[in-house]
Amino acid sequence: MVIRLKKLLSVLLGIVLILLGSVFLLHAMLTANTDTSAKRAQVSAPARQIDPARPMIALTFDDGPYTPVTGRILDALQTVNGRATFFVVGSRIDGREEILKRIADSGCELGNHTYDHVTLRGMRESEIRAQLEKAEEKIFSVTGQKTTVLRPPGGMYDASLFTLCDQPIVLWTIDTMDWKHQKKEISVQRVLEQAKDGDIVLMHDLFFPTAEAAEELIAELTDRGFQLVTVTELLTYRPETESIHVR
Numbered sequence: 344m345v346i347r348l349k350k351l352l353s354v355l356l357g358i359v360l361i362l363l364g365s366v367f368l369l370h371a372m373l374t375a376n377t378d379t380s381a382k383r384a385q386v387s388a389p390a391r392q393i394d395p396a397r398p399m400i401a402l403t404f405d406d407g408p409y410t411p412v413t414g415r416i417l418d419a420l421q422t423v424n425g426r427a428t429f430f431v432v433g434s435r436i437d438g439r440e441e442i443l444k445r446i447a448d449s450g451c452e453l454g455n456h457t458y459d460h461v462t463l464r465g466m467r468e469s470e471i472r473a474q475l476e477k478a479e480e481k482i483f484s485v486t487g488q489k490t491t492v493l494r495p496p497g498g499m500y501d502a503s504l505f506t507l508c509d510q511p512i513v514l515w516t517i518d519t520m521d522w523k524h525q526k527k528e529i530s531v532q533r534v535l536e537q538a539k540d541g542d543i544v545l546m547h548d549l550f551f552p553t554a555e556a557a558e559e560l561i562a563e564l565t566d567r568g569f570q571l572v573t574v575t576e577l578l579t580y581r582p583e584t585e586s587i588h589v590r
């Protein structure tokens with residue numbers, strides 16, 4: 344009787360162990376699946392090849408993010424698998440974390456445009472450093488990415504900026520003046536009548552006419568054979584570009 348009970352117990356124990364094992368295995372499989380799909384979602388931008396022999400242009404957007412405008416620009420870029428550079432203002436990020444992450448995940452480039460959008464020219468070095476670091480920390484805390492380029496607000500800076508920052512300082516070759524006129528047609532015309540290989544276009548992802556202009560320009564420039572690249576890509580393939588100042 345005792346032997347039979349022992350046998351029964353060991354069989355029961357065996358069943359329990361098998362069940363526990365299956366649950367563990369199932370859980371492990373499900374977790375593995377979730378991990379993979381999360382990773383896949385993060386690398387959402389499809390691969391692309393830049394042809395150095397073909398013309399390229401860098402669209403740049405300052406002063407954002409602003410979800411409804413930045414989102415439309417990203418949508419338009421996605422349809423042609425193009426990239427752009429977004430010079431982000433640190434103080435504008437709170438409440439707009441999702442769109443900032445989307446910029447980062449889309450393969451577009453993140454640039455530093457200070458924390459409070461202040462003029463760096465004439466500013467004390469400690470203040471400049473604080474502005475750049477605060478913006479950098481904010482962007483990194485949301486996206487896990489560091490900025491690769493810097494654009495001083497208004498394009499104004501002293502030579503001392505080169506000693507404070509080792510990033511390329513990026514200006515522009517075509518200024519749409521979109522913030523001033525806020526008219527889609529004017530921005531589109533200014534770019535299309537000047538656009539040439541190696542240009543850097545300045546726009547601001549704060550205004551709806553800029554979103555409309557960007558949508559039209561992204562389609563039209565692509566039709567005209569331009570590759571839409573980030574500033575860093577432009578610097579790689581067109582190092583002679585005059586509007587990027589490297590220490």
Ligand SMILES: [Zn+2]
Pocket residue numbers: 405406456460496497
């Ligand atoms: Zn600005």
